[in-house]
Amino acid sequence: MKKVPFYFIACVLILLQLEQLNSQVLTSIQNAICIFLIxxxxxxxxxVDHLxxxxxxxxxxxxxxxxxxxxxxxxxxxxxxxxxxxLLLFLCISAYHFGQSQFIEYSFRRNLYSNILYFSWGAWIIVGLVLFNQTEIEIAINQQFITMAILNHIMYYGLHYFIFFGLITVCLFTLKFARLQLSFHGLLLEIVQLALIFIAFSLFxxxxxxxxYFIILHSFRVxxxxxxxxxxxxxxxxLFQFIRLLMPFTMLALFGLVVILLTWMYFDLNISLPLLALILISNITLPHSYVMDGFYHSRFRNLSKIE
Amino acid sequence: MMLLQILTIPKDDPVAFTFFTGYMAMMAASVFFFFERSRVEGKWQLSLLVSGLITFIAAVHYYYMRDYYLGTGENPTSLRYIDWTLTVPLMCIEFYLLTKAAGAKKSLLLKLIIASVWMLVFGYIGEAFNPEGGSATHSAIYGILSTLGYLYILYAAWMGEVAQLAKDSNTPGIQQTVRILAWFVLVGWAIYPIGYMCMPGGWLNTAFGWDSSNVDLFYNIADVINKIGFGLVVYNLAITDSMRLKAKAA
Incomplete structure (x- = not known):
């Protein structure tokens, strides 16, 4: 097991115990920490996309x-x-990016099957998040008066999509493992990780x-x-030199975010805050996914195995 | 009269059934490990003795737990934790014995034993001394403390000293065995924190609408799989290696 999945397991187990408290104060603190981490x-x-x-x-x-x-x-x-x-574009590209970052260390050959596997894995995660938190998402949508047919569609057919993407992912993933003769142990670890992701989505x-998921399994990994x-x-x-490389554009992005939020508040723009957040996140995600795709394609396979 | 009452196992009570099955399975496994001990090479005999002790101690406890449960209908929490406090450190000793040839030091053994006792003592306080009606704060605090002990053992088995020693041993058999035992710690032992959150008033019961009697069912099934499974994995390595050495000598 690598460090990243271990941190994920450790966090899920500790948070499961903490969840017993069921306290409003704790939830507020947790939410604040989540937003800070994101x-x-x-x-x-x-x-460091430019690099x-x-x-x-x-x-x-x-x-x-x-x-x-x-x-x-x-x-x-x-x-x-x-x-x-x-929203559809954002979800599809995010799904592909999530799956690609998850499996790139296995050095699968870049072909249609790999691309479908990346997409279906990521789509499975996204649909799982929506499916297991349907009530919470519905309340949030109703409060913000946002009407998005795609989201309603995913929620309505959530279980169907969950099974569909799950089957595709499991089949392609098992085939890849069998074909490349990767260890059974690696396959099991991926299954445990997936199970824990869905447990976290369902209980938290x-x-x-x-x-x-996003911070430990995705951002840490990337x-x-x-x-x-x-x-x-x-x-x-x-590590300090690496952090210094990350700082300028992180600060710039945060500064931009503050400016946009202040503009939104000052001019009282006719757009809800969650929708604004979604647009901003997608604005960062789309070019980032494009850059990462090129990066993985051109360089990653030449590097030694990442610990 | 008392004995007759105790021995009656209701057909619709899976908990009572698994207490009885668990007891028989553990006892049978103990006999197996003790007898097979003489068939393996000297360096593996201590490992098999420990495997036999684990299942034997559990069998004795299950004998009493079965009676306690059938007599009172309550969870035999104290007996269960006494069993674990003896058997879980013994399982950690198995890790030490396996990696000893690769240079495992006594300090590793000590750390693993402390972590396992830490995990169990805090788990016991969390489960047995929970105020009437169930205090979430009490459960959460002791649950987190207990989980820290579990995480240390998990870390040692997967990435820490035990994993490194297994890698350094350059023996595929030991590497594979340590890896399988690490899986037992990750998946098999994970039942215990889940069971902890399913005790009366536990939040997983509320979340999934489970009955708190499920705790004993979870624990019984997990105990049988983990303890006997642990021993069988060690036995497999011992017998394979012994046969290889015998074939080499012949």
Missing amino acids: LTLGISHGA LYNAQEKVRLSKFVIFYLIAAFVNTMIWFVSLDLA STLLGFTL LNQEFHYLWKTLNLKN
């Missing part, structure tokens, strides 16, 4: 920033044109369940991959 570790895992992009193609920083801004602008436009289309609040790549290419000497 804003720091979550954002920072995409803060990762250089792995596939050398570009000037200014050019890269312009690419990021244009992508964010186009994405925002899609949100204004059609909420459903934008939506925010806590998602944070546990940060680890980034650290190992930059450690070799930039000759980093310690």
